[in-house]
Amino acid sequence: MKFNIEDLPVLFPYPRIYPEQYAYMCDLKRTLDAGGHCVLEMPSGTGKTVSLLSLIVAYQQYYPEHRKLIYCSRTMSEIEKALAELKALMKYRADQLGEEEEFRGLGLTSRKNLCLHPSVKKEKSGAIVDARCRSLTAGFVKEKKERGEDVDFCVYHDNLDLLEPHSLVPNGVFTFDGILKYGEKHKQCPYFTARRMMPFCNVIIYSYHYLLDPKIAERVSKELSKDCIVVFDEAHNIDNVCIESLSIDLTEDSLRKATRGANNLERKITEMRSSDAEKLQNEYAKLVEGLRDADEAREEDAFMANPALPDDLLQEAVPGNIRRAEHFVAFLKRFVEYLKTRMKVLHVISETPPSFLQHLKDLTFIEKKPLRFCAERLTSLVRTLELTNIEDYQPLQEVATFATLAATYDKGFLLILEPYESDTATVPNPILHFTCLDAAIAIKPVFDRFSSVIITSGTISPLEMYPKMLGFTTVVQESYSMTLARRSFLPMIVTRGSDQSAISSGFQIRNEPGVVRNYGTLLLEFSRLTPDGVVVFFPSYLYMESIISMWQGMGTLDEVWKYKLILVETPDSQETSLALETYRTACCNGRGAILLCVARGKVSEGIDFDHHYGRTVLCIGVPFQYTESRILKARLEFLRETYRIRENDFLSFDAMRHAAQCLGRVLRGKDDYGIMVLADRRFQKKRTQLPKWINQALLDSDTSLSTDMATASAKKFLRTMAQPFSERDQAGVSTWDSKDLERHKEKMEQEKIRELRNGGGKMEVDGVDGVDGHVNGQNGMNDDFEDEDMDALMRDVDAD
Amino acid sequence: MSRAPVRNGAAPRRPGDEDDICPVCKSSRYLNPSMRFLVNPECYHKMCESCVDRIFSHGPAPCPVAGCARTLRKARFRRQTFEDLHIEREVDIRRRVAGVFNKREEEFESLRDWNNYLEEVENLTWNLLQGVEVKETEKKLDAYRRQNEAEIKQNAALESQEIADSEAQFAAQKEQARLRREAARNEELDERREKEEGRREIIDMMAKGDGDADAIARESQKVILKKSTARRTAAEKSRQQAAAKVDNGAAAAPLFSIQGLKRIPQSVPEKEYDPFGGYAIKPAYYYLRDHYEHSWLDNARSDAQITAGGYDVGEYCARAIMEASGGLGVFIEDEIEGREKRVEKEVGTASAAIASGGGGEGVDGDVL
């Protein structure tokens, strides 16, 4: 369908649109117009991706700036989905407009998924594919080839040089499959095609890491211009991604390997001194001049890039005492040796980077400045030495990155040395964690660089937490409710077992037989009444194991077994995918199944249980993090001191976002239905932290149920769901066609006029309430109005 | 970097495990678990403590390791810091070089000169390390030392001053972090207690049975809320004060740092004492007239009964107008924002160190 948002004509590839999609698009447009950031929470299964894409593409094509869209998602499958949506959208646009637009959309993923080289692509590990590809495509390989030397190279890569650099692929949207096929047909490498075409694309879809991980971002995303529109989808975990991308763990083993790497480097240098001293001399001369390597810019695939260095530092010349290759390797060795010494300490140490640097200097006379240049200097050296088996130097690279980070940031990072694996271990096995405490550091360059960053997810409540943690301000911050023609999902909080005693996964009582039995009964009841699939989430593997074994002893599982097949998620991903497959089969053939999994596991994040794959989701216990971890403690402290986020607030926020993720798994569309059970006494108080759309559907009477009440209510719900329900009933309420939309717009228009008329006086009274207040007020109206409509309809349905 | 830490499954080799046999007396750790190894920076040959006692107790003696035969003194034996003895030696040499070549970056005209100097020094060190042209290098070192004695001393003093400064700063940060932690904990306890009390009150009131239960609950809820906001503002205030204190401390610090030393501090003529600390009470939003025409004030101006007591109409007018314009220019949003910005990440990081257990101490005691 086709409609206008203000002056912007939008083509939406479906005949009907959900009211929340329309609201979402309006807010998106507002954000883009204002040129700021926003946080938007859109209920899962309401077509977030397609609304996002159709609005932004419309925006791109309509306004002369043609702002580029960078769409980041988390998993490979989500990226693929988005690409497919985009492709469909562009096809629809072409049909409607009667012509193909000048438009390119590409996705980027690792070489592992995009390689065509017959032997390289067979490698199992991504790191090896990367390393092997580099050895086939590095700049010096080409030089050697031109000189007529006999070297291994990749034709797919070299063919690219024969094409025009700005049009390696024709217009259109390429899914991963599509680009692989195209690459195979034209014998050109899909990975480098995508990489090189990035500056010429209108839409780029890739994983978070390409923007957030400074090592990758520096290389992949640096040409992107400032007015790009950046979208982080499924962003509820974005703070953790940021933190992980700047944290490093070192073990004794990795240090040993680093030493080995340094020794190798030393040998290579000696070799080169005797055979090709000129190259080393060239490098040295360049470093003296403080010139960035001219090739560097062209080099698509340097060994590694510098992690998040301030720009002014990047312009500076490398310090004199690590200019010569020999000096630098000796420097590295000394640093690694120092780290080894630190590892010998047998008690826990946590210190800030400045204190670490001071101690380092006292002991080894390593200054902060050369340390800062470590990563960059190593890259340059590796390039000069023309090393091919780069994977051998990975541990050394890690040490160099660590050095650079530790010398660059004195705030927001912490070094924690844990000599023992656990509190009870007697044999030391030390790990040095260099951990980032401040999620804002990694994402700051993104906010600084791009004018519009959109952070969105199905569950991203409470909204104000994210700007706080990530250090940015928003122009729009909105959570949408779900308009439904009938109540198609039933959230419930179960606080008591059938014997009326409280149930909870709290530490004191989690292993009491009474509580475990009550949970068992709950599971049994729901396995009995739910058709097809049931998904159960536990707070941790440990707890899941213990409770399963207790259920086994009580005979609960035998009972459940009569109704459903039981499958369990394990930390091993292969096993889990097997379990999932079996689960799906059992759901399809009518046997029905239960999947027991963990709230922070793989299943809870990436796997959808739409329709019969998940009719009930059962959250057993509040999925709190393991609070004894030192890293977490440090982070909590930092959050409290820096952002005034209290420990308990953060922990509870974190637990609830995971719970919400779990709940969202079963509802993947408006025609879907499901029961969501939160089984813990403590959920009652945390209710407000649920996403708005879930919280709104949660009736007050359902917030403190016992098992039998919950069962009764669930049965009733399923009975309503079994009534025939046709598309028509939804029309005009939870889905709009063009006419409904027009009507809605008209109504809004009138609202606005009315508001202006009586609001005119009001504005004068409290002038503080400026423009923002006005707009918000309008939105509020909108919601109320819809709710009323919905309520009316619900009543009708009930009456039937 | 997001890789999970891979701990190697096998029991890790502790440093020194593999060569647990003293090369001199051949006794092994197996027989003598408390055996400790020492090295002498003369030749870096390793031997056990008892050997050192046995051989060198009666004065200097030649190194017992075959083919070495340097004369060693017991006093100079020490435990090794680094597992790799080459590094141990390297660091000793570096210490010596750094004691002589301690020029500072700000002494150089340009960054390039500084870098050249650094490389020059590194070359010298390198020669000593690799044992090439040792004699000449030593000579250079010596000559330089003699030439620049005064300067070297001065730079060394600066350096140690800097270290002391930064240590003092670490300590201050840590102390502040500790205080803040404590404050936060107390705050939390207070809050919990208050909530508990509030709840009890409600129950009591309900038990007494007068009034509508809902109303009571609502009313008390309000009271609790009020209390907690009051407490929070108080806590915020004290926090700000603490932050201000630290700011002042930091402002005082640069006096000790290098720049301060170079600049010859000028004595500033003392300013006149201002009891308000520069704060002028001048009306910003209105203009005070000498005389306000009001018929009902005339009486107060002229009546001796009123003026005798010292009542002044001018005073009264001034106050009335000031009160009327009192809140102008106060923007709560801005103030709140400013308050939040005040937070320092340093302290956050320092206290994170404490929270994560290690106490944030250095390690010197253990390593050395």
Ligand code: SF4
């Ligand atoms: S250039 Fe492309 S096809 Fe060739 S090895 Fe690398 S990724 Fe594979």
Ligand SMILES: [Zn+2]
């Ligand atoms: Zn001995």
Ligand SMILES: [Zn+2]
């Ligand atoms: Zn000796």
